[in-house]
Amino acid sequence: MTGFVIRKLLRTLFTLFLVVTFVFFVLRLTGDPVSAMMPDDTDPAILDELRKQWGLDRPLGVQYLEYWFNLLQGDFGNAYRDGRPAIEIVAERVPATLKLTLTAFAFIVIAGFPLGIFAAVNRGTAIDRGIMTISVTGFSLPNFFLGILLIFLLSVTLRWLPAYGSDHWYNLIMPVITLGTAGAAVIARFVRSSMLEVLNAPYIRACRARGMTERAIIWTVALPNAAIPTITIMGFMVGTLIGGSIVTETVFAWPGIGRLLIDAVTARELAVVQTVVMITAASMVFANLAVDLLYLVIDPRRRYASGTGEG
C-alpha cells in the first residue's frame, strides 16, 4: 500500500512538471509581453531595452532553465507592470476563489446526492422522471448562460440580489448556483444509476430477507456501496469547478484567480499566468490523488487487492 501511494505521488509530480513546461513554452510562443504593454508607436529601441531588462532577449532554453532554477527556490517571478512578486498577486485572489469553489462543491454534494437517491428509490415514477428532466437541463445549460439568466431574473427583474459584489454571503448565491448546477446534475444522475445497480444486488435482497427496514437498507447499506464509484466523479468535479470558476468569476465580477487569469493573459503578464495555471493544475492533480487515496480508505476490496492465481 505504501508502494501504491509513492507511485501515485511520483506520477503526480511528473504531471506537474509537464504542466509547467507546457505552459512556459506556449505562453512564450504566442505573444510578446513588451509589445502588448507599450503603445504601438513606441520607439523599437525602447522595446528592445525593455526586453533586455526583463530577460526576454535570451534564448528560450536559457529562460526555461532559469525559470526552473528560480521556481525551485520558491520564486515565481514578478509582474512586469508593478514589479510585485506574482505569487503575492495570486495569493490575494485565492481566498475568493476558494470560497466560491468550496461552496459550489458543497452545493453539488448537498443537492446531487439526495436528488439521485430520491430518484433511484422512486424509480420509474413521475418523481424520477421529473428529477432526471431537471438534471438534463442542468448540465445542458452552459454556465455563462445560466449566470446571465440568473442576473436577468434575480437582479434585473426581481431586484432581489445585486448582480455583482463579494462582500456579503448573499453575493455567493448566484455564482454558486451558476458554478454548481451542472455538477449537481451530473452527480444526481450518477448517484441514481449507481444506487439502482446496488439496489438490485443480491445482498440488498438478503438484507430485506433478514428484516431490515427499507430506510435502513438505503442509508446504511445501499448508499455506502453506491458512493464508492461516485468518488471518481467527485475528483473530476474539482477540475470542472476550477475551469467553470473562470467563466463564473468573469460573469459576476468575482475577485478570484479566474478573473485574474483572464486579465493576466490579456496583459501578457507571463509570471502571473504561469503561477495561476500552476496552482490550479496542482489543486486538480492533488484532488485526484486525494480521490485515489480515499478509495483505499472506503473500499476494503482495494485495500487488500493483490494479484492472485486461478484454477
Added chain:
Amino acid sequence: MEGPAEESKPDHPTPLEISGLTVSLTTGAWKCAIVEDVSLRVRSGEILGLVGESGSGKTVTCLAALGLLGPAWQTEGEIRLARTRITDAAGAGQLVAVRGREAAMIFQDASASLNPIEKIGKQLTKTVARLRGVSTGKAREIALDLLRRVEMPDPEERFHSYPFQLSGGQNQRVMIAVALAGRPELLFADEPTTALDVTVQSQILDLIKSLRDETRMGVVFVTHDLGVVKEVCDSVAVMYAGRIVESGSVERIMNAPRHPYTLGLIESMPTLSGHVPEGIEGQVPAPDKRPPGCAFAPRCHRAQERCWTQLPMGAQGDGGDSVACFFPLAGDLGRTERAEALSRPRLADGPDLDTLLSLNDAACDYATRRGRFRAVSGITLSLREGDRLAVIGESGSGKSTIGKLMLGIEPTSEGSATFMGRPVPILGTSDHIAFARSVQLVPQNPFLSLDPRATIGSQIEEPLEIHGIGTRQERRARRRELLESAGLSPDLAMRYPHEISGGQCQRAVIARALALRPKVLICDEATASLDVSVQARIIELLRELHRMHDLSIVFITHDLRLARSLCSHVAVMRSGQLVELGETSPMFEAPEHPYTSQLLASMPDVEATDSRTMETMQ
C-alpha cells in the same frame, strides 16, 4: 455444540403452512400467474425439498412466503408462518418484523449476498442486535458464538474479514449464521450449495442437518439437484410450471416416483455408476404459454387426450403422498425395469488413433504481484482422435489451466504442448489463427461469450467471415446446418441472446464453435450454469457431435457424474498435479489414488444405497 440456554424456543408444530397459493406478476396490462394453487406444509424439524427446473416457481414461492416480492406481484391464497399470517400482514411494517425472526432465508450466491464493504462480524453483530434487541457488546458475543456454531474455522479471526476474503463455502456459513441470528422457526434455503465444490457442498449440507437437529427449525430446501435432495431432505415436493406435481417422503419419491416428470428428473441425473442421462425432451413452458391441461403433457410420453384439456388434481406438498397425474406410473416400478426402459447401449470407444493434443511434462506459471505462481506442473497427458477426455478436480486444482495450455491461451513455462506433433501456437501469434480452426473452446457462461447486441445467426457466421470461408450464400447455408446440428431451430438465427434460454445459448455457442469444423472441442465447465435436464441434453448433444462429426472432446468439469456419463477417459487434478489418469469405467469402479476415491465418496449420488452415512472429507 453448546449454545446459551436462551437459544431454545418453543416449537411450533408447523412453522410454514401454505394453502392455495397463487402468485401472479403484472406488467402493464398483462397479468400472468407464475405460481398456481400451491399448498405446502413444513413441520418443525423437517427438511422439505422443493425441487424443479428453473422457472418452475420454487424461488417465487419462498419469496412470497417472506413477503419479499415487489409491488408488481400479487398473491392469493394463504401463507402462515409460525405466528403470523403473511397474507393478512398489515403493511410493510409487520412483514419486516416477521423476516429474520419467524423465517429466514439463505441464497445461492452467498458471497454476493453479504454487504461487500462491511466486515462479516459487524454485519452479523448488527443483525443479532436488531433481531434480538440486545446491546452491541452482547450481540458481539452472540455473533461469535453463531460463527462457532456454523463451524467457521478461526471464528475470532474471520470475524474481522470482509466477504471477499472468504471462500464461497465460508460465506455460506456466514449467511447461515446471519439467518440463525433471529432464532427463526423456519429457514428457506434457496440452492445454497449449487455454487459450491462437492466437498464443501457436503459439509454445508451436514451443517444444515445438524443445525436442524439442534434447533428443530423447519427447512424448505430449494434445489434442482436430486442427489442433494436424497442427501438432506425428509420429504420432497416436485414443482413443474408453477404447480406441485408430486410430493411424498424422500424414500418414496426417489425409489418409486409416480409422476412422469419426477421420473424424468431422476433419470436426468448423471450417476457415478455410469448411468447415461436421458434428459427430458422439450422445455418448461413459459408462464404465459402454459397449456390448459397438464403443463407437462407436451413433454410426456404417457400423455393422452385428457391430459391436454383437463388439469389433474393438484398434489399437496404436506409430506403425504400425492401426485397430480391422470396416468401415474406404477409405484413399484423396479430400478432395473426403469433403467432398461430408458438406457441406450453405450458407445464403444474407438480404436487407438493418432494423438491430436498432448501435454508433455507441462507446467504453467501465472505472474502475480508477489512473483510467479505455479498453477500446474508435471502434466503429461494426450488426447487421441475420438477421445472424450474429462479433466476433473475442485476449483483451484488447475483444471482450467490445462484447457488454456491446450488452447494456447497460456504458454507452457516448462515442458511442451503439442497439436498433431507441432507446438501449440500462443494466442496472438499469427500461427494461432490457423490453429484455432482445429481447436475450439466452449466456455462456462454462454451469455458472457455471446455478443448481446448481435443476432445468434450472425455470431454463428462470424468465424466463417473471419477466416474468409465461402460466399455469403454458402455461409447462410452452413449457418442453417450448424443450428440444426446443435439442435436449434433455424428461426432462432434472428434472435438475440437475451431472447433465448440458457440451454439454447449454450447450443448456439457450440454451433459457433463447430463452424470451422474443428477436430477438438474444449468445454470448460460448459454445462455448469445449466439446469439438470438441459445439462443432460447438452451432454447428449456433445455425445452425438462426437459420433457424427469425428469430434474429440476435452470436458473440464467438477461434476464427476457428467464426466462419467460423457467421457471415455478421465484425468483427475489436485493442487496443480495430475493425480490419476485412465479410462473412465475402471477408474470409477476402482480408483487408484486416494484423492479420487475421496472425490467419488463426497459426490451426492441418486443411486447410492445409503449415502447418508457418508463421511465428510476434512
